[in-house]
Amino acid sequence: MSYTCFYCRKEVPDELRGKKIRCPYCGNKVLIKERGVTTKVSAR
Numbered sequence: 350m351s352y353t354c355f356y357c358r359k360e361v362p363d364e365l366r367g368k369k370i371r372c373p374y375c376g377n378k379v380l381i382k383e384r385g386v387t388t389k390v391s392a393r
């Protein structure tokens with residue numbers, strides 16, 4: 350499960366995030382959980 354920064358939209362992996370919920374790139378504390386969004390394509 351990786352997080353995405355709400356502001357800079359970069360992926361923040363667990364090892365970079367550490368114990369602090371914080372974006373290492375821009376330093377904001379708003380991270381959103383990345384969902385595994387799969388688009389359904391009906392193959393016929």
Ligand SMILES: [Zn+2]
Nearest residue numbers: 354357372375
């Ligand atoms: Zn950020």
